Structure formats: C-alpha cells, structure tokens
Amino acid sequence: MKTDKLTQQKIFRDVLISLLLYALPVILMLLSFKITGQRPWKNANNTIVNKNK
C-alpha cells in the first residue's frame, strides 16, 4: 500500500517549510545579537578561561 501522490506532495512541501521553522529561532536570536550588539559566547569563553586559571 502506497501513500497517494497528493499526500506525498504535501509532505514534501511541509518538510521544506519545517526546515525554515527549525531555523527561525536561531535566525531571530542571531538577528537580536546583531541589533543589540550582544556577544554572549565571548562571555562564556571568558568564564571558561577564568575557571582554568
């Protein structure tokens, strides 16, 4: 038994949309960093360096 053609097409289309949805929070986060000038990963590196000291 096979999945009908229309369902296959909808699945393919919705998977493509999903890829965008998966990326959306990451893109928005990076955009917010760009706007505000925040660089939280730099603080994280500093913390690790300090810990090693």
Added chain:
Amino acid sequence: MIQYIEQIFRNLNGWGLPLIMLIIGIVEFAYGLYENHWTKNERILDIVCFIFPKIIVKPFIAYVSLLLLPRLLPDAKNIFSWVPFWWGFAIIAVADDLTQYWYHRLHHQLPWLWRFHRTHHSAPYMGMAMASRQNFIYTIFFSQIYLTTTLVYLGLGYPALFVTGVKALITTGAHSSIKWDKPFYTIKWLKPIGWVMERLISTPATHHAHHADTTDDGIGNYKGNFGNMFFLWDIIFKTGIITRQYPSGYGIKHYKQEEWYAQFLWPIFKSKKEGSELAADGPMVGDAVPEQQIILGEPAFQK
C-alpha cells in the same frame, strides 16, 4: 522565586508527572469517565505502557546522553551553554515539538508506519490510562527525545528542563477525559484567551478530535490534529480542525480488541484475531476499503 519554580520543574520531570497522571486518572475513574470500556485486556496494555518507558526507555536515554554522545561528540559538550535562556527555550520548544509533530504525522500518513502507532488509537476512551499507550517500537524511536537529549548535551539543558515540563503538562492535559478547556469556549471573558489557546497548544477538544472513531460528525479529525504541545503546526500546515466540540466516540472502527501483548510488541508478537491489522496475514491498514477508493477517488487511509 526562580529556584522555587526550578525545583517544581525538576520534580515534574522526575516523579511529579507520573504522580499527576495517577491523581487525574483516579479522578477520571471515580467519575466513571472510562464508562465500561476499560476491560482487563485494555487495563493490562495501559499499565504495561505506563511502566515500560520508565524502566526501559529512561535508562536507555541516560546511556545515550552519558556514554554515547561524549564518544560521538567529545568536544561538543556544553558548547552552546552561552545561549540566553529564552532563546534556548524557543530553540528547544520548536526542535522538540516540530520533530514530534512529524514523527506523529508520518505514522498516520505513511501506511507502513501506521501499525506502530495504532496501539495509541485503539483505546475506545480518552484519559490518563491511554496517554502513554504505545507500541514499544513507537516509544523507543520517539525521535524528538534523542534530538532534545543531544541539545541538552550541547548545553541547552536548563531551558530543556522547562520546555519538557510545560510540554508534559500540555500533552497530558490534552489527553485527559476531563474537559478543562470548556470554560474557555463558554464564559464570555475567557473566550479571547480560548481563541488564542486553541490555536497555540493542544487542548482536549482538538486532541480528542484526533482520537475520534469517525469524521462523519464534522468533529472528529483523525486525519489531522497531529500537534502535541503546539497546535500551531496544524494551523501552519492546514492539518487541523477546530470545532470546540468533543467526539461522541473514540478509537478505531475496525478495532478487534487485539491481545495486549500483540498491541504492545507487534511485530514480535502477532494477533490471533482474524482480519486484524496486527495478525500475521492482516491488512496493513484495516479501513482502507478498495471500493471506497474507487468511488471517492481518494485513499481511505490516514486514520
């Protein structure tokens, strides 16, 4: 205050949720919400499925997170721990729930996957008893668990604690036979909240519709309403129906009360019931009636 909330979620993800499920289950049972459907066969299946993830799946996930991931990604532990809390929350919420939406949807739309998910739909009732009811393969390959475990390893453990807690409450609430969402559709000042809520998250009305045994009443939508935590995916992909009503019957029309072990362990154990989807020579999809396909020009499958 934050520490207090954090402690609530830590307990929720540990013993809290099973306890909440047991309490709600007792209330449902006391109010007779299972009617006379909870037979011995259903009881055994529901209880086995409730216990199995806690004693088998959780230790396996612990193995994945503690032993396998450090070997596969030795330098990646906590590399994203700098991600601010609310962004981490959004990333985990989308990654986890959208993956589960797809896992769930494909089990309905790809006929060869249906029998791994059928056990969850065979229950002729809604409630805590059936909320964990799944075939063991469906439970083991619960794809989003491994994705979220990986994200936790990469450093998003703290936001994941809250996402998984909120998600567990929403999905448990959506399966409950207590129709807690009803006031949001009937009380005037709650209606705007209800409008947003039923589009954003799964509610008893939308999720019960997914478990309906028919679509003929215009309420049941077992061909859609796939959302688990977020109903928003069903809105975006147009797979959802909102009626603010509850189906009159649950389960699957061609249910043959298959043996609990066959429902839980298919394809290792097969059903002896003739014509069952879980029988050795049974159909892949029981309600795929060829005559109907010819008349309507569309497949009957998608239960």
